[in-house]
Amino acid sequence: xxxxxxxxxxxxxxxxxxxxxxxxxxxxxxxxxxxxxxxxxxxxxxxxxxxxxxxxxxxxxxxxxxxxxxxxxxxxxxxxxxxxxxxxxxxxxxxxxxxxxxxxxxxxxxxxxxxxxxxxxxxxxxxxxxxxxxxxxxxxxxxxxxxxxxxxxxxxxxxxxxxxxxxxxxxxxxxxxxxxxxxxxxxxxxxxxxxxxxxxxxxxxxxxxxxxxxxxxxxxxxxxxxxxxxxxxxxxxxxxxxxxxxxxxxxx
Numbered sequence: 001x002x003x004x005x006x007x008x009x010x011x012x013x014x015x016x017x018x019x020x021x022x023x024x025x026x027x028x029x030x031x032x033x034x035x036x037x038x039x040x041x042x043x044x045x046x047x048x049x050x051x052x053x054x055x056x057x058x059x060x061x062x063x064x065x066x067x068x069x070x071x072x073x074x075x076x077x078x079x080x081x082x083x084x085x086x087x088x089x090x091x092x093x094x095x096x097x098x099x100x101x102x103x104x105x106x107x108x109x110x111x112x113x114x115x116x117x118x119x120x121x122x123x124x125x126x127x128x129x130x131x132x133x134x135x136x137x138x139x140x141x142x143x144x145x146x147x148x149x150x151x152x153x154x155x156x157x158x159x160x161x162x163x164x165x166x167x168x169x170x171x172x173x174x175x176x177x178x179x180x181x182x183x184x185x186x187x188x189x190x191x192x193x194x195x196x197x198x199x200x201x202x203x204x205x206x207x208x209x210x211x212x213x214x215x216x217x218x219x220x221x222x223x224x225x226x227x228x229x230x231x232x233x234x235x236x237x238x239x240x241x242x243x244x245x246x247x248x249x250x251x252x
Contacts, residue, residue: 042162045210057073057076057237058234058235062232064183064229065185069082069083070082070083080098080099081096082096084096091112099135103132105246106130107246130251150232158173159173167207173217196220202217202218203218217229
């Protein structure tokens, strides 16, 4: 999820969200305290929450020091749509992605003025249209990111989970084994963290149905790296629009 490779990050989230099976939605619900029927063990409650998210449609957002993204995951149709804005090497980059089953459409704005350079003009024009690809193409190694990302995939590498308030759980996450929650800014940040990357503070908040409402990962200051955090939010479960393929005349 590190932002200098925004195109890869966008598609990685995309494929992870798009292939979560055919189970039905678990209904609507607004963020609130977890229900008393949830398993008593904190680790079991978080694992159960991840499984519920696997089966759900919802809207989501990501925010890190260098990236913001919003989107929807429509579970019955195995589809999702996402818009991402970030900064890479000083340039603002905007990426839009639509995925329906194994078909993917991506559109990018690299934030670069092409000027009078024909090559740059062609690049800007090409990226400004929707480009179609598929999950099994060779240049998409992240296509097998897994059906459980944004759900069960986010429960890997957790330790010392405690319920600190109704529906709120704190603990640590090892982002070297849970790349779905690697919300560091770039590879340099991850490298600077060293052993700390194996136990970053994390907070889960569950809604009234025992599903994820928010996840916050805290990244401590290390050397030249400033303290930062990454936040993932889940909302409007069950009631989301089904993403549609871009019009044919807008596809390159």
